[in-house]
Amino acid sequence: MDFALTPEQHQLQNSVARFGREYGDFAAWRRMVAAGHAFDTGNWRHMAELGWLGIAIPERDGGLGGTPVDTMVVMEGIGCSLALEPFVSSCVLAPALLAGAPVAVRETLLPGIAAGEVFVTLAQAEPNGRFDLSHVETIAVPHGGGHVLTGIKSHVMDGATADWFVVPARTRGEMDDTDGITLFLVAADAAGLVRENMRGPDHRHNARLTLDGVAATALLGSLHDGLAVLERAVDAAIAARLAEAVGAMDALRDMTLDYLKTRQQFGVAIGSFQALQHRMVDISTACEEARSMTYQAVLSLSLPRLARRRAISAAKARVGQTGMFVGHQAVQLHGGIGTSDELAVSHYLKRLLMIDLSFGNADHHRALFTLAEDSLALEMAA
């Protein structure tokens, strides 16, 4: 049992930190965002050259076959520098969703993802589904040897820049049935697909898709049985996302501590006030909690389903809460200047808000935690 990184992971961490220093200039970030870019394509190319984009892709598919810990190391750096690159969607979520895809599909997409030339994301959320993965109203009907899809996918992370979508659609059963969900690959330029692009408060470029008889390019995995793959892929994506949160929280902690030490009011540094000191301690403790939770989430990805689900939902709930706490307190302790768009502080808060929301918020995951907990207890009793 240890929480140490391997020498290779240490090297990766150093490389991520160097990357952050070289590319993580906040003024440049603001200019990029103001110019309406979804992310920095130069950054993305560089990440591809460093091999990071293939970390979660098996070696046989042109990737590095890395571990969730490797992904975590990269995501912490991304969180720390507020990078908007679609790493989780294209490089963590998509490879996991394509795990059971036909060889031809894997050969087409995965090397391209690793090279940073192909963008894939998941189009799961529906207008009436809230955060429930099994809520699939989008219908897939057989047509000419394949399937055509009709439905609405209301929030597609990084959807504005994706070339392909993995779309869960219903091939049998009722609205919230766990059975009857099948994963399809849909091209962004497919006929019948309408894409509305929207940016978030965190400046990510997402999309809303309306599918009206869209022909799927391929069926991924087995018919009716897509939920297990979807759930596993989302859990891997959550773990990565939480590492991003940890990076963002640590960055906020550091800049807030620095501000407390330098900002003068009433003739002294405001960090000399005990009430602010104690708040700062609670911020630091929240960062430690989030990091511990993220480690256990990352390490749970190889466990059996229920243990994994319990760990991931516990972590998602708590990192969301601690992230919001740190975000809110960082703004508060900065005072007026913390509410300015010109300072990075509030942008980290917005990113943490979106992370708390992504893949379901704390309330949702507390409920899932309880479900997993009860099922584990039954299993134990049996």
Next chain:
Amino acid sequence: MDFALTPEQHQLQNSVARFGREYGDFAAWRRMVAAGHAFDTGNWRHMAELGWLGIAIPERDGGLGGTPVDTMVVMEGIGCSLALEPFVSSCVLAPALLAGAPVAVRETLLPGIAAGEVFVTLAQAEPNGRFDLSHVETIAVPHGGGHVLTGIKSHVMDGATADWFVVPARTRGEMDDTDGITLFLVAADAAGLVRENMRGPDHRHNARLTLDGVAATALLGSLHDGLAVLERAVDAAIAARLAEAVGAMDALRDMTLDYLKTRQQFGVAIGSFQALQHRMVDISTACEEARSMTYQAVLSLSLPRLARRRAISAAKARVGQTGMFVGHQAVQLHGGIGTSDELAVSHYLKRLLMIDLSFGNADHHRALFTLAEDSLALEMAA
């Protein structure tokens, strides 16, 4: 609109304060409790002489016919001095429960209550009923012109010293039906009644009753229709109880503030530490909130049912929460000494804990608040 007391109420308040100074000695309180007394009978006699016990009793029944505000003034004093006298049960709850009772019953009991010679309380709670007033499993069956009762009343406030119990029992319908609940008067020495006496962590003497074919002395009010009277009486009792909480909270606030100003550590009064100052501010704010909530609860007792229910449940929930906060923080800020049985601080905490619990806790009343809120909205829309 005003929150001022009348001159008479001011006089009452002064009299209550004087009473508290004369009788509210904590060392004497501890001796009394250690001797196993339920309360101080001398105090009780004195209260009777001052007329307080008849405040909530109509003049025609030998009382003073006072208002809920008068009751509030007395209860604040009781809370402030940690008095254990069964004022709420015998002098607030019982008179309200007897509102629709036959004249003979009223004539027998109410003047005695006002004189401090008769003790009446409510035996409502049942083992499977949690906090629900309509959960009545105790059965009343007609017998020889009256009724006999069978069931268990698991928590009877001040039940150890009561001469009479008002017992809600089911005369028709199913377990949680709102219809079919009838109020009966039962003598403490009735055949078939077994009383187990228990003291609380707050040293109140309560009881658990087992009724096995106990003949009721009288039916109070109308058959099947007791719930409305019960609910109204409990709401009046809650308002009184909250005033007690306000008295206890203010007492804790004052002694904690005093401690902060006198206790020296690291060469200064601990009240000079900003983190403790801010905590003390939050304690004071909690006391203000509790007082405001109690005023609105007391003033709501004359409103139509839904508005009253909304007000009472809001107040019960919030005063419970703020009371626990103040209790916990008072102990915490006192440090080690705050955890000693020899100091009053922890006894106030225990009393506040029991008040939070009495008539249903915060969770219960948040649910009732929502019920009332939704019904009011429907009413408004109609």
Next chain:
Amino acid sequence: MNLDFTPDELQFRDEARAFFAANVSEGLRARVRTGTRLEPAEYIQWQKTLAGHGWAAPTWPAEHGGTGWSPTQYYIFESESARADAPQQYHQGLELIGPIIFTYGTPEQREKYLPSIRSSDHWWAQGYSEPGAGSDLASLKTRAIRDGDHYVVTGQKIWTSYAQVATHMFCLVRTDTTVRKQAGISLLLIDMKSLGIRVRPILTLDERHHVNEVFLDEVRVPVADLLGEEGKGWSYGKVLLDRERGIACASGLRLGQYVRVVKDCARGVRVGRKSLLDTAIFRDKLAQIEIEMVALEYMGLRTLADAVAGLDSGPRASMLKIRWSELLQRITELWVEATGYDAANFALIGSNQGEPLSGNMPHPVMSYLHARVTTIYGGSNEIQRNVIARRSLGL
């Protein structure tokens, strides 16, 4: 102790209710219900509507053109306004400088400024905070040097709301640098058209422009526009801070508007076969907030009653500011939570850039972000706690 209105007050309530029913258009109502700050033009229009009815200055005495209402009438006015989803009045002229002008100003100043505040022909901005003087206002550095009939003002103000549209700014300046801290500070009324004033917008975290930096470079201000006495500006400033908290008290009444909006939002969100509003956990959180709002309302009423009775309400104004801002933040957090993934929709991009989004977006997120400011401005909640500890608890 009673909560009943007198017959006169009941009649006034009906009058106010009728006024709001007649004068708040469905469009304006919808705008208010987005939960975001109005544009200056909207504030001005609403102020003119009130002025047309003689209700321009609800807290001012009649002799200065106010309504001369009792605190109870003001409470009725504000609660009917909130109930009708009417806008709040923009307060900086009306509440933060007007009362100082009619209390300490010269007859000329009263005549020159008060009517235009009521009619909203003048828009006042507050020039208090400086980059180095936020919570610690007494350390402000903007200098005013007497030069004949003028002060020559040089310095920098920050977080100045709506300086970009303001016609005037009331401004704390240092007229004497030889004394310490609060002493030596004066209050000037500055015409924003004066030479030497430069306004730099600051975009806030809600991506809106309502605050600014204001640079003053040898701005000449007539001595006639000194408010009160030289060197006493600080004491007037403290009156302002107290009044600012008074506003927070009335703002408490507005929280109900947000709750209605959050309920509407949650009612429309499906969770399985239920609406989000009918799920236990969400509804319980909402109930908790509503209950705390009842407490806030009654703390406000008690403060009001003290005002009617001419009593000092102690630290309750600061407590109200703390509780109101904390509750506003929690309500808006819950609003964002209710919207679910829609919260990610801040603006359309690409071909339909600039078009409105569905589902009331991005108002919940904007309100949430803007609400972060409320625990910072008007004396941060930390400062409020310091003030209560020192002044009221004697710590």
Next chain:
Amino acid sequence: MNLDFTPDELQFRDEARAFFAANVSEGLRARVRTGTRLEPAEYIQWQKTLAGHGWAAPTWPAEHGGTGWSPTQYYIFESESARADAPQQYHQGLELIGPIIFTYGTPEQREKYLPSIRSSDHWWAQGYSEPGAGSDLASLKTRAIRDGDHYVVTGQKIWTSYAQVATHMFCLVRTDTTVRKQAGISLLLIDMKSLGIRVRPILTLDERHHVNEVFLDEVRVPVADLLGEEGKGWSYGKVLLDRERGIACASGLRLGQYVRVVKDCARGVRVGRKSLLDTAIFRDKLAQIEIEMVALEYMGLRTLADAVAGLDSGPRASMLKIRWSELLQRITELWVEATGYDAANFALIGSNQGEPLSGNMPHPVMSYLHARVTTIYGGSNEIQRNVIARRSLGL
């Protein structure tokens, strides 16, 4: 980075599991599950059971009669113990003075004291706090004056756990009053049978007697029972405080016991036709606590891993103490809440006085009350935050 145990560790886990299965009687298990502190006799009996298996001192090196386990083995031992509802060991001798004796003590002191700690033939009490020196230990006043081969000790200690049964007390005393604060403090090992010691019980808010005042009136302590060097007692004391927090880390594992008890309790409570455990609001609160416990567990594991690797874990020990005590309080509050009106049943009175109450009463309330102490003792949570701010954040 991995959480896997080695084959040896897995074998040890099985051994520990079997040991607890065989040695924790159903009665003891039930006793532990009441959630209240054991009686001294029960602690002693359990310590003897462990000693009989060679597991008397799980954190001590083998050379001093400890198990010599790795931190991972200790973690396994503690988690299996918690899982089996086994008691915790009483820690004052084992953790608070034993390690100081084997680190700084003379060979004679080691020989005299260590075996009896392991066998629990000696029961040690901690004589640190004084009426005027709680959080501010450095201002303690108990004097020790050298008189030949003895120190003569006069003063007063407070909050001394189990002084009424202790055979020995390790005691901070002032041996030099001419220097300030920490300097001049020494650590003495005092036989509780010495003349001049008087123990006055303090009843705590849970109505139990486990702490005391200890009055020392010219108590003669042999110089041979000075631990380490004169005037350096403070530095050993700091080591003790750090270890005390380390205990809190292991205590985190015990929170699961409470959660099981709360679940059992809530399962038996009816709300309408459901069990309380199945109601959304209660279950959600419990889930929140369980989730925070997972975070605590992993913060503890990281601290443990740092210990294995010989790394400084920074402020995490203080953070663990804060989070553990806060969670324990919330769990016990929820336990009391679950019991409903039964929480009012503290003791039978009248004819059946002293008989046990139904439904596990009054354990929930006693646990809840006792838990209030945990944010105060071992360095109050306020002090812990001060320590983190100063040492780790540099504020």
